[in-house]
Amino acid sequence: MSVRLITLKELEASIDRQEIKKGVSDALIAHAKGWIVSPQPGQLYFKEPVGDCHIKYGHTKGSKHFVIKIATGFYDNPKRNLPVNSGMVSVFSAITGELEAIFLDEGWLTSWRTAAAGAIASAALARPDAQIIAIIGAGHQAELQAAWHADVYPNASFVIAARVFEKSKALADRLQEKGLTAKAVANIEDAVASADLVITATPASSPLFRAEAVKTGTHITAIGADSLGKQELDPRIFVRAACIVVDDAAQCLHHGDFGFAVRAGLVRTEQCIALGSFLESQASRVRKQNDITVADLTGVAAEDIAIASIFLATSSK
Amino acid sequence: MSVRLITLKELEASIDRQEIKKGVSDALIAHAKGWIVSPQPGQLYFKEPVGDCHIKYGHTKGSKHFVIKIATGFYDNPKRNLPVNSGMVSVFSAITGELEAIFLDEGWLTSWRTAAAGAIASAALARPDAQIIAIIGAGHQAELQAAWHADVYPNASFVIAARVFEKSKALADRLQEKGLTAKAVANIEDAVASADLVITATPASSPLFRAEAVKTGTHITAIGADSLGKQELDPRIFVRAACIVVDDAAQCLHHGDFGFAVRAGLVRTEQCIALGSFLESQASRVRKQNDITVADLTGVAAEDIAIASIFLATSSK
Numbered sequence: 144m145s146v147r148l149i150t151l152k153e154l155e156a157s158i159d160r161q162e163i164k165k166g167v168s169d170a171l172i173a174h175a176k177g178w179i180v181s182p183q184p185g186q187l188y189f190k191e192p193v194g195d196c197h198i199k200y201g202h203t204k205g206s207k208h209f210v211i212k213i214a215t216g217f218y219d220n221p222k223r224n225l226p227v228n229s230g231m232v233s234v235f236s237a238i239t240g241e242l243e244a245i246f247l248d249e250g251w252l253t254s255w256r257t258a259a260a261g262a263i264a265s266a267a268l269a270r271p272d273a274q275i276i277a278i279i280g281a282g283h284q285a286e287l288q289a290a291w292h293a294d295v296y297p298n299a300s301f302v303i304a305a306r307v308f309e310k311s312k313a314l315a316d317r318l319q320e321k322g323l324t325a326k327a328v329a330n331i332e333d334a335v336a337s338a339d340l341v342i343t344a345t346p347a348s349s350p351l352f353r354a355e356a357v358k359t360g361t362h363i364t365a366i367g368a369d370s371l372g373k374q375e376l377d378p379r380i381f382v383r384a385a386c387i388v389v390d391d392a393a394q395c396l397h398h399g400d401f402g403f404a405v406r407a408g409l410v411r412t413e414q415c416i417a418l419g420s421f422l423e424s425q426a427s428r429v430r431k432q433n434d435i436t437v438a439d440l441t442g443v444a445a446e447d448i449a450i451a452s453i454f455l456a457t458s459s460k
Numbered sequence: 461m462s463v464r465l466i467t468l469k470e471l472e473a474s475i476d477r478q479e480i481k482k483g484v485s486d487a488l489i490a491h492a493k494g495w496i497v498s499p500q501p502g503q504l505y506f507k508e509p510v511g512d513c514h515i516k517y518g519h520t521k522g523s524k525h526f527v528i529k530i531a532t533g534f535y536d537n538p539k540r541n542l543p544v545n546s547g548m549v550s551v552f553s554a555i556t557g558e559l560e561a562i563f564l565d566e567g568w569l570t571s572w573r574t575a576a577a578g579a580i581a582s583a584a585l586a587r588p589d590a591q592i593i594a595i596i597g598a599g600h601q602a603e604l605q606a607a608w609h610a611d612v613y614p615n616a617s618f619v620i621a622a623r624v625f626e627k628s629k630a631l632a633d634r635l636q637e638k639g640l641t642a643k644a645v646a647n648i649e650d651a652v653a654s655a656d657l658v659i660t661a662t663p664a665s666s667p668l669f670r671a672e673a674v675k676t677g678t679h680i681t682a683i684g685a686d687s688l689g690k691q692e693l694d695p696r697i698f699v700r701a702a703c704i705v706v707d708d709a710a711q712c713l714h715h716g717d718f719g720f721a722v723r724a725g726l727v728r729t730e731q732c733i734a735l736g737s738f739l740e741s742q743a744s745r746v747r748k749q750n751d752i753t754v755a756d757l758t759g760v761a762a763e764d765i766a767i768a769s770i771f772l773a774t775s776s777k
Contacts, residue, residue, distance in 0.1 A: 185517060198528065209513065231562075235530075
């Protein structure tokens with residue numbers, strides 16, 4: 144058995160955001176069409192210190208490979224000067240079951256595909272002329288969301304707001320160093336109220352802002368709620384939404400923000416549409432100027448398969 | 461991040477069957493006591509070629525590590541001169557979520573802990589003076605079961621019977637080369653009828669022998685049915701059993717042989733006892749001479765955690 148080991152360094156050297164966005168977008172469409180075999184993800188939860196582990200796995204029907212992605216999030220790690228996320232991705236032959244490759248990606252493939260999915264959802268749903276983009280959260284994924292959204296909205300200004308202002312300030316500074324227009328604000332609702340596009344990327348366990356804070360015409364892409372116990376959005380925002388998009392209805396009902404709104408009786412399951420279906424039919428949709436729209440993303444194995452396949456092909460070249 | 465990679469060669473160089481049996485036995489007891497956090501395993505099924513993948517994962521409560529085990533079985537592999545099983549085992553910190561070690565074990569840790577569990581179940585349940593041990597199946601796991609049972613029953617004779625006689629003959633020859641007394645027989649029911657102890661280790665999808673073929677006083681350890689669609693035992697054997705042991709009741713009901721008997725209304729769920737509970741209370745149990753007993757094993761994450769922990773400690777020395 145000869146296993147290819149691919150390190151984070153190699154991945155960083157060959158990353159192509161456009162290619163990843165294309166791959167993840169196609170994967171979301173394939174997921175919505177039922178072309179991906181991906182059983183319910185495995186989850187482990189840890190209390191002391193607080194952490195979680197997701198195992199997402201599956202394969203595109205007829206593909207020669209299957210992919211098993213392991214991603215961890217341990218939220219006290221910054222106190223130890225360690226990144227919150229870690230993990231690995233393994234690729235197996237769907238013909239022989241042999242292990243073919245391991246990405247020692249330290250969680251970055253998950254981070255990148257999540258950033259890609261966020262940018263894809265926003266690009267599909269938000270106003271194309273969005274000027275102010277609020278990033279709620281100041282961690283690793285919040286920073287990636289800003290960078291990947293800047294590709295889509297090169298002229299937008301970023302407003303950063305998080306629980307701890309110093310962290311928002313530090314993120315705004317880092318974004319400015321990268322040439323983006325960015326500022327930190329202390330109050331999350333102020334940031335939201337000013338924005339045409341809001342991205343939430345936190346490990347919050349209760350709503351980050353009231354539904355009333357959202358102005359008409361705003362799109363919200365919610366990234367953070369990816370396991371039980373997490374919540375970012377005021378469920379009442381779904382009542383105001385003209386369009387609710389989910390990456391996977393079952394997952395979003397189980398542990399996404401959408402589930403809170405459905406369980407509260409505020410909206411019905413049938414009111415959501417799969418992001419992949421939305422992307423495919425996008426040409427026929429026109430956003431009305433004052434529509435509020437919401438995308439609830441929990442992350443699907445299809446995205447992990449897509450990004451692993453892209454880097455597998457790149458590293459074989 | 462520095463990840464320790466441990467190859468099969470290193471594992472083979474340090475294997476200690478007694479230590480593994482002790483560790484797996486303790487793990488089965490811990491599993492029965494609820495000391496192991498191990499969500500339902502992940503499973504993938506492949507049709508062309510026929511294969512499956514199991515993901516078993518979890519941690520001992522309070523442990524510093526958690527373990528994710530991936531094991532594949534692709535049953536046409538021998539046609540390609542490849543082993544049926546493959547896989548890998550990864551160990552993560554339960555404090556930081558960091559990947560600490562990868563066992564590139566090609567499925568062997570699973571094979572060994574499965575062999576250990578089989579031998580543990582037989583040692584606990586079968587007659588201590590078992591003379592004839594029938595091994596049903598002639599593959600990789602059947603061979604391991606013979607070797608690990610020979611540790612427990614050094615004076616027993618092995619009778620091998622499988623679907624293809626040539627394979628049984630080849631396995632009997634290999635066992636004889638290792639100094640065991642072994643012969644192959646063409647008819648599975650003949651082998652079963654002659655035995656005090658029967659071990660089934662096949663990927664069969666229907667019963668291998670009729671319940672009537674089993675003589676009184678025989679113990680059966682059934683290893684093969686580890687996922688949906690697999691079946692080795694005539695469900696009626698459970699009616700004849702004075703004691704039914706399972707490694708995990710939920711798993712055995714879902715995809716073990718025991719589930720077929722329960723669904724057929726032949727036995728009730730409450731008639732089984734967890735192997736770990738049995739092992740702990742073993743001193744107070746006496747097998748009656750004519751008792752038929754059955755152990756249905758589907759494999760639990762506790763075993764994977766145990767064997768990974770043993771080799772992790774060994775490789776750190």
